Amino acid sequence: MSTLLKEGLPQGTSILLVGPPGSGKTSLCLQLALEGIREGCEALYLTTESTPTNILAHAQGVGLFQKDDTTGTKIKFIDAYSWAIGMRKDEYAIDRINNPSDINKVSLVIMNQAQILSPRSLVIVDSVSGLTLASQKKERIRNFIHVLAHRILRQGNRVVFVLEEGAHDMATINSLRSLVQGTIFTRIIDRDGCPLRRELRILSFIGASPKTSWMEMVLGNEGLQLEGG
Numbered sequence: 001m002s003t004l005l006k007e008g009l010p011q012g013t014s015i016l017l018v019g020p021p022g023s024g025k026t027s028l029c030l031q032l033a034l035e036g037i038r039e040g041c042e043a044l045y046l047t048t049e050s051t052p053t054n055i056l057a058h059a060q061g062v063g064l065f066q067k068d069d070t071t072g073t074k075i076k077f078i079d080a081y082s083w084a085i086g087m088r089k090d091e092y093a094i095d096r097i098n099n100p101s102d103i104n105k106v107s108l109v110i111m112n113q114a115q116i117l118s119p120r121s122l123v124i125v126d127s128v129s130g131l132t133l134a135s136q137k138k139e140r141i142r143n144f145i146h147v148l149a150h151r152i153l154r155q156g157n158r159v160v161f162v163l164e165e166g167a168h169d170m171a172t173i174n175s176l177r178s179l180v181q182g183t184i185f186t187r188i189i190d191r192d193g194c195p196l197r198r199e200l201r202i203l204s205f206i207g208a209s210p211k212t213s214w215m216e217m218v219l220g221n222e223g224l225q226l227e228g229g
Helices: 025-038 052-061 103-114 128-135 138-154 170-177
Strands: 014-019 043-047 076-079 093-096 122-126 158-164 182-189 197-205 215-220 223-227
Touching: 014 025, 014 138, 014 170, 025 043, 025 052, 025 122, 025 158, 025 182, 025 215, 025 223, 043 052, 043 103, 052 076, 076 103, 093 103, 103 122, 103 128, 103 138, 122 128, 128 138, 128 158, 138 158, 138 170, 158 170
Parallel strands: 014 158, 014 182, 043 076, 043 122, 076 093, 122 158
Antiparallel strands: 182 197, 197 215, 215 223
């Protein structure tokens, strides 16, 4: 998995991506989505935390793609955020969810869009925490991930489930790890007088033996790079 950011996730992979706000989870998801699109695959991105327009602006702002590059606009967004702030469906969204507290409806919308994707496409749920907090039914998170991962992998595609670290206790996170093939943690290192440092750790990955040490995520001319480990 040392080539995670360059080659993306293998076909039929399910990942749990866990970290606090601002630790680079969305940037990592966007990097994987954009790399897949550049290789001829598709990417479906459910957003509960921001509008698709703002997500694309973030991707461009951190250098994941350039202003004259249309790659970002090829991400197929499902907008589960705009309703919360009284906005119409975002211009970059192919679908909109007005009530993300209905987990069954959310799952159905994702699958309706995912089933028309080409093989090896990537589905991103950013974030599962936003959906479960809206529903106030946290016990449904396990079933949501289990069912959705099974259906997406059966189609030969890949899926990343994003979790906000502070929204779930470790017992919950550990129980969810059994439902996926890999778990990635991100974190922020904030030392006085030093720039913020964002790090990634591949905690587990079925069928591989990844380094489990922390690696720094650095934004360069070719997007995110992993250093150290």
